[in-house]
Amino acid sequence: MLQINYIRENRDSVIQRLGIRNFKPLELVDEVIVLDEQRRQTQAQSDALSAEANTAAKQIGELMRQGKRDEAETIKAQSGGYKEQLKKLADELAAVERLLQDKLVLLPNLPHQSVPKGVGAEDNEVVLEHGHHPNLPENALPHWELAAKYDIIDFELGTKVTGAGFPVYKGKGARLQRAMINFFLDQAEKAGYQEVQPPILINEASGFGTGQLPDKEGQMYHVGTDDLYLIPTAEVPLTNLYRDVIVKEEDFPIKLTAYTPCFRREAGSYGAHVRGLNRLHQFDKVEVVQLVHPDQSYGVFETMSAYVQSLLQALNLPYRVLRLCGGDMGFTSALTYDMEVWSAAQKRWLEVSSVSNFETYQSNRLKVRFKGQDGKMQLAHTLNGSALALPRILATMLENNQSDRGIKIPEVLVPYTGFEWIA
C-alpha cells in the first residue's frame, strides 16, 4: 500500500509513475487525496470535541472529590450531549477512513526509475542471456512425454486423486524433487539465509499484509470452514513473520529461506501452454526473502538476482533475465526481474524465478519498521525471489539433458540424488 503522506506531497510524480505501469484510473490519486483531507478535518473536529468532553469529565471528578456535588451535577447535565456528537463524528470518520482505505489499496506500487514503460510481456527488457541453447535431435521429446517414458511423473494419477494440475512424482522423479529442494536450501543457507518451515495455511491478515488480499482472492485456495488460505508462495508466511515488528536496525538484513509447496488456482488458464509441468495447481518452491534498510534494497536486489542466477548456472541451464515493464509487473512490486530458462524441446522460455523489490509497499501494510539513526520510525524494505520454482526447472532439465542414454542429472545434484542418470 502506498503511503498517503507521500501521495499527498508528490501528487504529480505519483501520477506520472503510475502511468509507466499503464495504470488507467489515475483519477483515484486525486480521490484519495480528497478523502484524506476529509479524514483529517473530521479527525480534527472529533479531537477537539473529545478534548472538551475530557476536560468536563475531569472537572466533575475534581468537584466530586471536593464534595461540591451541586456544581458537579451542573456540569454533568451539560455533558450529556458529548456522547452523541462524538459517536456521530466517529461514525463519519470511520466511513471516510474506510472509503480512503478501499481506494488506497487499489493503487499499485510506484515503479522504480529503471522500469520501462509498457503494457505486456512484449515490452519487457532483456537484461542478459546466459548459456547456449542445446541442439536436440529431431526426435527430442517434450518433458511430459519423457516423464511418461521413464515413469517418473504421473499426471493421470494426480487427476484421479485430486484433479488436473496435481502431478504425482514417482521413484527417481520424487527423489529428484527432494534432491533439488535440499540443494536449493543448502545453497541458500550458504548465502546467509536462515531456513524456516512456516505454516502453509495463512489467515486473512497475512494475505492482506503481502498484498494477495483483497485483489487476488480468486487465485488462492480458501478453506472455508476455518477461513484460511493455502499459500500461493512462501513469501506470504515468511514476510508475515515480521508483521507488526519493530526491527533493530543492526539486525538488517534479515534473510529468510523456506521450502514449501505452493498452491494456485490458476483460474482461467487452459490450453497447450499449461501442459505437463508448465502450470500447476500445486508445486514446490524454495523462496528467499529479505527485510532490509531502505538505503540498501536496490543493492540487495542485484545480489538476490545474482544469487538466483548462480543456481541456474550451477544447474547448467540456459537462461535470460528480464526487467519487467510497468504493465507486466506485479501489483505490489517496484522493480522485478524474471528469470526464464530455455526449454529446448518446447522451444520456449519458461519463467522459473521472479525477484522483486517491494520497497515499502508491503511493509506499510505489514508495519515492519525500525528506528533510524535520527530516532524516527521508518518502514523497512522487503524483497523476495524464487530460488527456485521446481516444476519448470525439472521440465527444462528433462528436455535439455535428454539423449539416447536417458536423462543426465546435473553434477551438483548427483550427491543429492545418488544417481547420475534417469534411464
Add this chain to the structure above:
RNA sequence: GGAGAGUUGGCAGAGUGGUCGAUUGCGUCGGUCUUGAAAACCGAUGACUGUAACAGGUCCGGGGGUUCGAAUCCCUCACUCUCCGCCA
C-alpha cells in the same frame, strides 16, 4: 470437544470507576565517578495520529455496551495457559 484461569509498555509485574498512558523492578540509552571497566548514584526511555511548532486526540488482546468519566463494570470474539477427553 468439556471445565477453569488468564491477555497491561522490550521483559517481569502492580493497578477493580475519576489527576492512570498507566506504580515498581529489570533491560536499554545518556551522565557522574574510574587509567579503563564493574558497582553505585543521577537522568532519560512506548506506539499511532496531529501541528509550521506547540497543543490536542487515540491505544492496557480485538469489537461492542454502561457512565459526565472505563485498564478497572457488562456483552462478544480471538488467542494463551492448566486439567480432562481424543489423536499423528
